Amino acid sequence: MTEALTARWIEEQLEICGEATRGPWHIGARGGPSGPFHSLVTSAGQVVAMMIDSMPDAQLMAAAREGYPLALKEAQNLHASFALYSKATRAARELYRKAHPELGELTDPDTGKVMEWLVADIGRMSPYSDDVKEICI
Numbered sequence: 001m002t003e004a005l006t007a008r009w010i011e012e013q014l015e016i017c018g019e020a021t022r023g024p025w026h027i028g029a030r031g032g033p034s035g036p037f038h039s040l041v042t043s044a045g046q047v048v049a050m051m052i053d054s055m056p057d058a059q060l061m062a063a064a065r066e067g068y069p070l071a072l073k074e075a076q077n078l079h080a081s082f083a084l085y086s087k088a089t090r091a092a093r094e095l096y097r098k099a100h101p102e103l104g105e106l107t108d109p110d111t112g113k114v115m116e117w118l119v120a121d122i123g124r125m126s127p128y129s130d131d132v133k134e135i136c137i
Helices: 007-019 055-099 108-125 129-136
Strands: 025-032 035-042 047-052
Touching: 007 055, 025 047, 025 055, 035 055, 047 055
Parallel strands: none
Antiparallel strands: 025 035, 035 047
């Protein structure tokens, strides 16, 4: 298991999901010499896994076939959103540093100040200043 959900790791996991038997998977019951057990089958009846002793394990495997790729894609989207937010914050900080040299260097804790200044500047220029304030703060 990786220590961090890196973009590369997420891509590798999505490739594994793409190569696995298509879902959804359903839980089936079977009997054997040692008693009943659970299996996973596709909608077309293809057996994906057999001899699963635990119903919770079978439920997890069946749910993960559909849920795991969705969670990975959501993680990808969050990575992209955070990267965009970080870039926008850095750009706003740089713009304000240039526009207001008296402020000196702005650091990450100053992001709130940058947002306040941005809202104030937009408010002076826009008839929608109350809407902007509500969205940004």
